[in-house]
Amino acid sequence: MAPLQGYAHKGTMPSILKIIFVDDDPNLLSSLRRMSHTKREEWETSFANSGAEALEIMAQQRFDVIVADMRMPQMDGADLLRKVAELYPDTLRFVLSGHSDKDLILKAIRWTHQFLAKPCNFSVLHQKIQSSLALSKALDDHKLHERLSSIKNLPALPQSYERLCAELESDEGTIKSAAKIISSDVGLTTKVLQIVNSAFFALPRHIQSLEQAVGLLGLETIRTLTLMSGIFNDSKGAQIGAISVQSLFGHSAKVGAIAKKVAKELGLPQETIDDAFFAGALHDVGHLIILHEFPDELKEIQTLQSQEGLTATEAEYACIGVSHSLIGAYLLALWGLPHSIIEAVAFHHEPAECYHGEIDIAIVIYLAEALAVTEQEHDYDEFVSRLDMSFIERIGIEPKLKSLFAECNIVAESQESAS
Ligand SMILES: [Fe+2]
Ligand SMILES: [Fe+2]
Numbered sequence: 001m002a003p004l005q006g007y008a009h010k011g012t013m014p015s016i017l018k019i020i021f022v023d024d025d026p027n028l029l030s031s032l033r034r035m036s037h038t039k040r041e042e043w044e045t046s047f048a049n050s051g052a053e054a055l056e057i058m059a060q061q062r063f064d065v066i067v068a069d070m071r072m073p074q075m076d077g078a079d080l081l082r083k084v085a086e087l088y089p090d091t092l093r094f095v096l097s098g099h100s101d102k103d104l105i106l107k108a109i110r111w112t113h114q115f116l117a118k119p120c121n122f123s124v125l126h127q128k129i130q131s132s133l134a135l136s137k138a139l140d141d142h143k144l145h146e147r148l149s150s151i152k153n154l155p156a157l158p159q160s161y162e163r164l165c166a167e168l169e170s171d172e173g174t175i176k177s178a179a180k181i182i183s184s185d186v187g188l189t190t191k192v193l194q195i196v197n198s199a200f201f202a203l204p205r206h207i208q209s210l211e212q213a214v215g216l217l218g219l220e221t222i223r224t225l226t227l228m229s230g231i232f233n234d235s236k237g238a239q240i241g242a243i244s245v246q247s248l249f250g251h252s253a254k255v256g257a258i259a260k261k262v263a264k265e266l267g268l269p270q271e272t273i274d275d276a277f278f279a280g281a282l283h284d285v286g287h288l289i290i291l292h293e294f295p296d297e298l299k300e301i302q303t304l305q306s307q308e309g310l311t312a313t314e315a316e317y318a319c320i321g322v323s324h325s326l327i328g329a330y331l332l333a334l335w336g337l338p339h340s341i342i343e344a345v346a347f348h349h350e351p352a353e354c355y356h357g358e359i360d361i362a363i364v365i366y367l368a369e370a371l372a373v374t375e376q377e378h379d380y381d382e383f384v385s386r387l388d389m390s391f392i393e394r395i396g397i398e399p400k401l402k403s404l405f406a407e408c409n410i411v412a413e414s415q416e417s418a419s
Helices: 026-037 051-060 077-087 099-111 122-139 142-149 159-169 175-183 186-196 210-217 219-234 245-265 270-282 285-293 295-308 312-320 324-334 339-346 361-373 380-385 389-394 398-418
Strands: 017-022 043-048 065-069 092-097 114-117
Touching: 017 026, 017 051, 017 122, 026 043, 043 051, 051 065, 051 077, 065 077, 065 122, 077 092, 077 099, 092 099, 092 122, 114 122, 122 324, 122 339, 142 324, 159 175, 159 219, 175 186, 175 210, 175 219, 186 210, 186 219, 210 219, 219 245, 219 270, 219 285, 245 270, 245 285, 245 361, 245 398, 270 339, 270 361, 285 295, 285 324, 295 312, 312 324, 324 339, 339 361, 361 398, 380 398, 389 398
Parallel strands: 017 043, 017 065, 065 092, 092 114
Antiparallel strands: none
């Protein structure tokens, strides 16, 4: 089984976490020291004022988490985390960065599990660390490893997507060069243009070229569609009960499009709106693995759902010991996708388990899923019946739920008419 950086702790999770904070600002370090003291029953903390000092301390003892400043003299946060990833792949890596650190963020993105904006409220930092560990713990499940080890060929990250990301992250990357990469694969181009022209996007005119598509939908959306097309293109045309590659593809595109709308309605930043589409498009990739690798068990799962009234997740645990959410999250972690996306996929049916005090992508996908599967148009009660209302009230979005339903139901309708 391939190593899963930062998500595969050996044995059970420690009851006291060992965390190292690295920052060249002595005032920030001392305030972190003060605040961490209030968590001394959960955290054992160390502090370093440079990357070199952090590496020296880390050579002496194992740490569960490192939280590093981005802009530091000599060794910046990106270089430090790259070294930590190589030397101690099991350590979860967080970066504290300011708004002016855009270039460094790009440099650090491969090595970082989560970015935290400066100034960072200590309780947010605490909650984010705890929720990352919840994901780490969920993915460290022994049954999950056992099941996935039996699969000889877990799908690889589609090459076209990798090439596109490398191009976009390079200095020379342009819309033209990105479109050229996708165009070099005729099947992929056809699939991307097919989705772009479906009612999912409700575009005012027929789009014939990738450049036009990028111009109208933005590079991030096209990047996600490339990944999605790669994943669903490679798949064989299997079908078991109502689940087929085609139905999963349609459902995923629908949840992605609704998630984008939900994120917008909730007033989340553009970056989160793009991520919501990305996570929505991939949220059920675990179902695809179950469809191909565990077809007999899938039949049993469907029987349990229809005869005993179990949810998909309950039936999956009963038949294969793991859920499609965790299988999908595990695959995305293997592909090295961002932590926030993996977390959203892992908890898209139970966002309360990773809630850290903010509306995150897992919650957006949870709402989008409920909207996407609400069968009766305009049936607000059915939508609400699919939600854990005590959680919705706890996170404070209950007052917005009606308008959210009204706005995002329109997306669902236009998609329905397309399929
Ligand atoms: Fe779903
Ligand atoms: Fe799901």
